Amino acid sequence: xxxxxxxxRLITSCLLLVLTSSTRxxxxxxxxxxxxxxxxxxxxxxxxxxxxxxxYFNPALLVGAETTISAGFTFVRQDLSVxxxxxxxxxxVSEDIFDAREQLGGGTTRRLGWRPLPTSQLRAGRNSVEHxxxxxxxxxxxxxQAVPRVLALSMHAVLPVDQLQSQRPFYPDEREQYxxxxxxxxxxxxxxxxxTIVMAAGWKPLSWxxxxxxxxxxxxxxxSNEAYMPDTGxxxxxxxxxxxxxxxxxxxxxxxxxxxxxxxxxxGTLHLPYRNETGGGNVLQLWGYEYSDGETAVIxxxxxxxxxxxxxxxxxxxxxxxxxxxxxxRVGTTASFGRWSSYRDRHGESPLDAWRDxxxxxxxxVIDHGAHRIGFDWRVVPSPVPDQIGRxxxxxxxxxxxxxxxSMAFELGGVRMRAGMQAQVQRLxxxxxxxxxxxxxxxxxxxxxxxxxxxxxPIASSWGLQTxxxxxxxxxxxxxxxxxxxxxxxxx
Amino acid sequence: xxxxxxxxGGSDLYADKSQAVGADGGADSGSxxxxxxDGSDNSLPDVSGTWAQRWVVGSIDxxxxxxxxxxxxxxxxxxxxxxxxADLLMRVETCLVxxxxxxxxxxxxxxxxxxxxxxxxxxxxxxxRQGSRYRxxxxxxxxxxxxxxxxxxxxxxxxxxxxxxxxxxDVDGRPGVTVRVTGLVDGEVWVAQRDSHExxxxxxxxxxxxxxxxxxxxxxxLGADNPxxxxxxxxxxxxxPDRSTMVMVRTSEDMQCAGIVAQEAELFGEQGGGG
Numbered sequence: 233x234x235x236x237x238x239x240x241r242l243i244t245s246c247l248l249l250v251l252t253s254s255t256r257x258x259x260x261x262x263x264x265x266x267x268x269x270x271x272x273x274x275x276x277x278x279x280x281x282x283x284x285x286x287x288y289f290n291p292a293l294l295v296g297a298e299t300t301i302s303a304g305f306t307f308v309r310q311d312l313s314v315x316x317x318x319x320x321x322x323x324x325v326s327e328d329i330f331d332a333r334e335q336l337g338g339g340t341t342r343r344l345g346w347r348p349l350p351t352s353q354l355r356a357g358r359n360s361v362e363h364x365x366x367x368x369x370x371x372x373x374x375x376x377q378a379v380p381r382v383l384a385l386s387m388h389a390v391l392p393v394d395q396l397q398s399q400r401p402f403y404p405d406e407r408e409q410y411x412x413x414x415x416x417x418x419x420x421x422x423x424x425x426x427x428t429i430v431m432a433a434g435w436k437p438l439s440w441x442x443x444x445x446x447x448x449x450x451x452x453x454x455x456s457n458e459a460y461m462p463d464t465g466x467x468x469x470x471x472x473x474x475x476x477x478x479x480x481x482x483x484x485x486x487x488x489x490x491x492x493x494x495x496x497x498x499x500g501t502l503h504l505p506y507r508n509e510t511g512g513g514n515v516l517q518l519w520g521y522e523y524s525d526g527e528t529a530v531i532x533x534x535x536x537x538x539x540x541x542x543x544x545x546x547x548x549x550x551x552x553x554x555x556x557x558x559x560x561x562r563v564g565t566t567a568s569f570g571r572w573s574s575y576r577d578r579h580g581e582s583p584l585d586a587w588r589d590x591x592x593x594x595x596x597x598v599i600d601h602g603a604h605r606i607g608f609d610w611r612v613v614p615s616p617v618p619d620q621i622g623r624x625x626x627x628x629x630x631x632x633x634x635x636x637x638x639s640m641a642f643e644l645g646g647v648r649m650r651a652g653m654q655a656q657v658q659r660l661x662x663x664x665x666x667x668x669x670x671x672x673x674x675x676x677x678x679x680x681x682x683x684x685x686x687x688x689x690p691i692a693s694s695w696g697l698q699t700x701x702x703x704x705x706x707x708x709x710x711x712x713x714x715x716x717x718x719x720x721x722x723x724x
Numbered sequence: 725x726x727x728x729x730x731x732x733g734g735s736d737l738y739a740d741k742s743q744a745v746g747a748d749g750g751a752d753s754g755s756x757x758x759x760x761x762d763g764s765d766n767s768l769p770d771v772s773g774t775w776a777q778r779w780v781v782g783s784i785d786x787x788x789x790x791x792x793x794x795x796x797x798x799x800x801x802x803x804x805x806x807x808x809x810a811d812l813l814m815r816v817e818t819c820l821v822x823x824x825x826x827x828x829x830x831x832x833x834x835x836x837x838x839x840x841x842x843x844x845x846x847x848x849x850x851x852x853r854q855g856s857r858y859r860x861x862x863x864x865x866x867x868x869x870x871x872x873x874x875x876x877x878x879x880x881x882x883x884x885x886x887x888x889x890x891x892x893x894d895v896d897g898r899p900g901v902t903v904r905v906t907g908l909v910d911g912e913v914w915v916a917q918r919d920s921h922e923x924x925x926x927x928x929x930x931x932x933x934x935x936x937x938x939x940x941x942x943x944x945x946l947g948a949d950n951p952x953x954x955x956x957x958x959x960x961x962x963x964x965p966d967r968s969t970m971v972m973v974r975t976s977e978d979m980q981c982a983g984i985v986a987q988e989a990e991l992f993g994e995q996g997g998g999g
Contacts, residue, residue, distance in 0.1 A: 330906065339895075340897035340898065342949055343949050343950060463790075464829055465829060518789045519789065519791070520789050520791050522788055685904045685912075686904065687836045688835065
C-alpha cells in the first residue's frame with residue numbers, strides 16, 4: 233500500500249511527464265549520436281547520468297552528482313556506405329539540351345524549365361561512396377554543488393579535436409548533380425564535427441523532486457560575399473570582399489526527476505530545436521548591368537543549416553537497489569519522441585515527402601561494486617526518413633547501438649579520482665530504395681520532349697525520362713559507428 | 725542580246741557563261757570585267773544567271789554586362805538574276821542567317837523557321853559604267869519582318885504583340901518573327917523588324933561581284949519568354965565600311981540553297997561571317 237506522500241509524488245511525476253510530452257525538445261547532433269561518452273551508459277544518460285553529462289541529457293540529475301571535474305577523449309569511427317544502382321540506358325541528358333526548346337502542343341515551344349547539365353559534363357562522377365573516417369572528441373566537464381543537495385551548477389563540452397566545425401551542405405535531389413553528384417547521409421558525417429557546449433543548473437526544491445535547465449550554444453552566422461565583376465568576359469578578374477559574422481545563440485533544455493517511490497526515479501526531458509544557421513549571400517555587381525528597380529546589385533541569398541535536431545521530449549525511469557554489502561545496481565530505460573516531421577534540411581528546405589516523427593528507446597544498467605563500476609546500454613533509433621522512392625535522396629538508416637563501460641575509483645596523492653573506459657557499436661541497418669513512378673513526388677524528367685531551337689527538328693535524345701538525379705534509379709545504405717573512449721574525473 | 729564586239733578582257737561576255745562556278749567550286753575570278761574601248765552600252769557584262777551571294781553586315785551592339793561588342797550577321801542567298809541591259813532583277817532566296825554576337829557569353833540564333841519565312845524577295849539593281857569598270861548599284865530597299873506597314877519606310881514599328889499590323893510570319897505560334905538567344909541568358913525574343921540596305925559594288929569579273937553594304941536595322945520587341953530579353957539591345961552599323969560587305973559568285977543553275985551553305989568556303993574563297 234502506498235503512503236499518501238508517495239501517491240502525491242507519483243501523481244506529480246505523471247503530470248510532469250504529460251506536460252513534457254506535450255512540449256518540444258532539442259539537442260546536439262554529436263551527443264545525440266554517440267551519447268555520453270564518459271559514462272558506461274551513454275544512451276540512458278537521461279535517467280542514469282551521474283556526472284557533468286547530466287548538464288545536457290537531464291540537468292535535474294545534477295543535484296546528486298559529486299563536485300567533480302572531468303576530461304576524456306573518444307575516438308569515433310564512422311563507416312558509412314551509400315551504393316547507387318546502375319543507370320539504365322537512355323536516361324542520360326545529352327548535349328543537345330543546349331539547343332533545346334521544350335515542345336508544347338500546337339507547335340509552340342518554351343524555354344526548358346529544368347537546367348540540367350549534359351550527363352557527360354557533370355564535374356563529379358556518380359559513384360557509390362564510402363563516407364566517414366575517424367575523429368577524436370575531447371570531453372570536458374565539471375559539476376559544482378553550489379548548495380549541497382539543493383543547487384548544482386555544471387558545464388559540459390564536447391569538442392572535435394581535429395576539426396572544430398564542419399559544414400557540408402548538399403541537395404537531396406537532382407540539384408546535387410552540379411556538386412558531389414552522389415547521395416549523402418543526411419544526419420551523420422559532418423554533423424559530428426561540431427562543438428557542443430552546455431551550461432546547466434539543477435535544483436532540488438523538494439526531497440522527492442529535482443528540476444533543472446540548461447543552455448546549449450549554437451551559432452548563427454551571416455556570410456556576405458560582395459563582389460564586383462568589371463568584365464564578364466574575364467571571369468578571373470573579380471574584386472570581392474568576403475565577410476563572416478558569427479553570433480552565438482542559446483538553445484534551452486529542461487529536465488525533471490521525481491522519486492515517487494523509494495528506489496524509483498522517473499524523469500522527463502525537454503530539448504528545444506537546435507540548429508546552426510548560416511545566412512547572407514552574394515552581393516554581385518556587374519559592369520553595365522541593369523538591376524531590378526531599387527537594387528544596386530544582384531543579390532543571391534544563401535541559407536544553410538547544419539546540425540539540425542528537432543524538438544524532442546523524453547521520459548525515463550530507473551530502479552535500483554543494493555547488491556550485497558558493497559554494491560548497488562540500477563537499471564533504467566528512456567523513450568524519446570523526436571518531432572522530425574518539422575525537419576528542415578541542410579538548405580533550410582522541408583523535405584518534399586514529410587519525415588516521420590520517431591520514438592526511440594534505450595535500456596541500460598549499471599553496477600557499482602567496491603571501487604568498480606560497470607555498465608551496459610542498448611538503444612534503438614528509428615530513422616525518420618521515409619523510403620526515398622521519389623525525387624529526394626535523403627540517406628538515413630535505423631540504428632541499433634550497444635555500449636559498455638567500466639570505471640574505477642581510486643585515490644592519488646589524497647585526491648579522489650575515477651578513471652574509466654567506454655566502447656560502443658552502432659549498426660546502421662541496411663536499407664535500399666528504388667525509385668517509383670507512383671511516388672508522390674516522382675523523379676523529374678529534366679529533359680522533356682524537345683525540339684532544336686534553331687531547326688525545329690525533334691530531339692530524339694529527349695524522348696522519355698532523362699535525369700541526372702544521383703539517386704536514380706535507386707540506392708542503398710548501411711554502416712557502422714564505433715567509439716572507444718577514456719575519461720578521468722577528479723572529485724573535489 | 726548579241727555578243728558581237730562585246731568583250732571583257734578580250735573574251736566574249738555573253739557566250740562565256742560556261743565559266744560558272746560549279747560544285748567543285750573555287751571562286752575563279754574568270755575574266756576581268758571591264759568596259760570595251762568604245763564605251764557603248766552593249767559592252768555591258770552579262771551577269772544573268774544563278775549566283776550565290778553572301779552578305780556580312782557588321783554592327784556595334786551594346787550588350788548588358790558586356791558593353792559594346794563587334795557583332796556581325798552573315799546571310800547566304802541564292803540569287804537568280806535577270807538582266808535587261810543595265811537593269812537587273814534579282815530574285816533572292818535566303819538560305820542561311822548566322823549571327824556572330826562577338827562574345828561567347830550571349831549568342832543570337834536565327835531559327836530555320838525564321839529563314840524559311842523570308843521567302844523570295846525581288847530586288848532591282850542596275851549596272852553603271854565607271855571608267856573601264858562597271859558598278860553594281862542596289863538602291864535602298866526595305867524589308868519588313870513580322871509586320872505589315874502601309875508606309876514601309878516611314879511608319880513606326882509596332883511595339884505590342886496585339887497590334888493588328890503584327891503577324892506570325894514564321895508560323896511558330898508567336899507574334900512577329902522569333903529570334904533565339906543562348907548562352908548566359910537564353911530564351912526567345914519575338915520581334916518586328918525593318919531592314920533597309922543599299923549596296924554599291926563592282927563587277928569584278930563575269931563570275932564575281934563585290935560590294936559594300938550600307939544598312940540600317942530597326943527592331944521592336946513584342947515579347948520574350950525571358951524577362952531579361954524584353955529590353956531592346958542598342959545596335960548600330962559598324963562605322964568601318966569594310967565590315968559590311970557583299971560578295972556574289974556565279975554558280976551552276978542547279979545549285980540550290982543546301983549546296984550553297986555546304987560549299988560556302990569553296991564558293992567564296994574565305995571564311996565569312998566574322999566581320
